[in-house]
Amino acid sequence: MSSANKAAAPVRLKNPWPVVASTAFMGLGQMTMQKQYLKGLLYALVEVLVLLNASVFVRSIAGLITLGEPKPDLPLRQRDNSIFMMVEGIIFLVLLLLFLGLYLNNIRDAHRTQAEYERTGSYPGTRAYLSSLADTSFAVVGLSPAMLLIIFFVAVPLAFSALLAFTNYSSPQHIPPANTVDWVGLQNMKDVANRPLWSGAFARTAVWTVTWATLSTTTCYVGGMLLALALLNKRIRFPKVFRVVYILPYAVPAMLSLMIWRNLLNGQFGPINRMLMEWGWLQQPIPWLSDFSLARASVILVNLWLGFPYFMMLITGIMTSVPADLYEAAQIDGANARKQFTAITLPMVLYQTIPLFIMSFSYNLNNFGAVFFLTGGGPTDAATTQSGAGATDILMSWMYKLTYDLRQYNIAAVLSILVFAVIAPFAIYNFSRTKAFKEGEL
Amino acid sequence: MTNRDLTMRRPKMTVSRALTYTLLYTILVVVALLVLYPLLFTVSSAFSKGDALAGLRVYPFQQELSLRQFDRLFQKTNYVKWYLNTLKIAAINSLISVTVTTVAAYVFSRFRFRAKKPLLMSMLILQMFPSFAGMIALYILVWRMGLLDNHLGLILVYAAGNIPYNTWLIKGYLDTIPKSLDEAGRVDGAGYFISFFKIILPIARPMVTFLAITSFTGPWMDFILPRLLLKSDGNKTLAVGLFEMINGRENNNFTMFAAGAVLVAVPFMIIFALNQQYMTQVLAAGAVKE
Structure with a gap:
């Protein structure tokens, strides 16, 4: 934002006609009155392109509003496909917004050029424009791939997902191309809140998601801290050997470990049950993953196996980096080992790990893999067959099942909005701590 | 680590202290076994002859070693x-x-x-x-x-x-x-x-x-x-x-899966070991920031 830009707006022009011309048609003022032929031509070209395709713009955006009419008498391929219409409508809406942005930019440019002419008495020539274009084009060429990818593969899909929450896009009644999809306003939110089928499953899953995130993060944190402490004890021999062994779960990709555990805990053939029975500790196999409460406990215990090394490494690092003079000063003051731990080590560790604890908590809220690869969200019960939410399903894995297995896209979209509302504060908190955010200028 | 030497004088060994340390060692060893068991079991399954999970011995490396699972993995999938x-x-x-x-x-x-x-x-x-x-x-x-x-x-x-x-x-x-x-x-x-x-x-x-x-x-x-x-x-x-x-096919494919998992996990663990120094630095840097 150069100072000329900011100053341009309030200046009253003696001759406003070039601006009027550019408002009427992009680039007209620049081309006919301001001797900015190349720039004007480029602007005009954009408008011509858009005008030539005006019917496509109108049709697509109208399609986004109507989502098509049911035409049951036509063959499937010729019926209105509401979902395609929706995606294309969003894309053309985005293109229209980009075009309007460029249009505004064109008017502003005509105004700026005119103001400069009235101040200096000459128009900036094509040569000056070209040299500024070289710099601008680096910026434009450099940014376009990133922006295009973001618009089409990130922003449009998210907008689409958010909009789905206000439609009835769901199996079996409203799946294109056989049927159309319609806007239903806030009906889905009402269903999730009131209809027993959804509200029961939602309440259970939401409560379990928070319980799961709390327990899984706490167990890993406490487990990691206890082991870090034990291994820093002077009397323990070979702490390095233990440490290397304990880090192993962190080095194996989590998805593989989870699938391995799923087999180890298999009620019928799993080696864990067979081992316990061989030792005579069990008469009957334990249904680790197929009993409602046991499955929840298993998910948390397996996650402890996966997650404690991270906190153990972290806390070990912090504890060994506490400055020695702190302890020396404490000793001189007569503090014993226990006092030193509670007054120096523990506060230091807590202070430095609280942000990471929060980050880990927000990660676990969405930890799809920890549930999906171990239990698949199961076990299921009578209520589950329709809603899809199993005993260990967290919101994220339930959302996945609603989309992938049950095709209840509208309900999944409502959930994704709710999940986002819960995650956003954490995401903002996490990001506000990063170096990029703190030190970078906007 | 060296600064801990200054802080903790070795206390005298008493009976209760000896018991405490025995308990501590027991816990550490049990945790180590719990950590190692799934990994060793998987590696041993990858080199087993049988295809079924039910047929595997519960202790790792108690059966004949074979490359059959890798062969199956490469030929059949x-x-x-x-x-x-x-x-x-x-x-x-x-x-x-x-x-x-x-x-x-x-x-x-x-x-x-x-x-x-x-x-x-x-x-x-x-x-x-x-x-x-x-x-x-x-x-x-x-x-x-x-x-x-x-x-x-x-x-x-x-x-x-x-x-x-x-x-x-x-x-x-x-x-x-x-x-x-x-x-x-x-x-x-x-x-x-x-x-x-x-x-x-x-x-x-x-x-x-x-x-x-x-x-x-x-x-x-x-x-x-x-x-x-x-x-x-x-x-x-x-x-x-x-x-x-x-x-859904746990029983029949576990050993082949184990072979596939080992081939993925081993390079990852090597990269992890090489990066460990770097990673602890990154972790520490993340922790120290307020």
């Missing part, structure tokens, strides 16, 4: 293809991510323009969404582009999804490089293009390397997107292939 697919997708994704992101971050760091602030803020908001929040739309977009069951579609989705966060990351790093450096270069006649490649990139190498590695390892164990966008068996990635090999 598309495992080698999955491995190559994943390698290819990861490598191209890394290349695209690095190129697109560093140039965009450079523009954000060095140019001043009207849309800069709104663009940076929207990217900040976009990076908060998990990438599969828009999975239905992604499916339809990729379908309409004719890229379903095509690796290019998946790569574009991966690359795009990581741009917002990574651009912020790299921009933050570039902001710390003095602007006078590349301005001096441009005064000497080098345009933005040359000063970017000759001056900025070499300085930013550590950050760019970090980005290249994370965007390479990201796709290896990602499951949701490849399962959504790739259909035919020969096009799958490792995560989907291994998952479907074992999902």
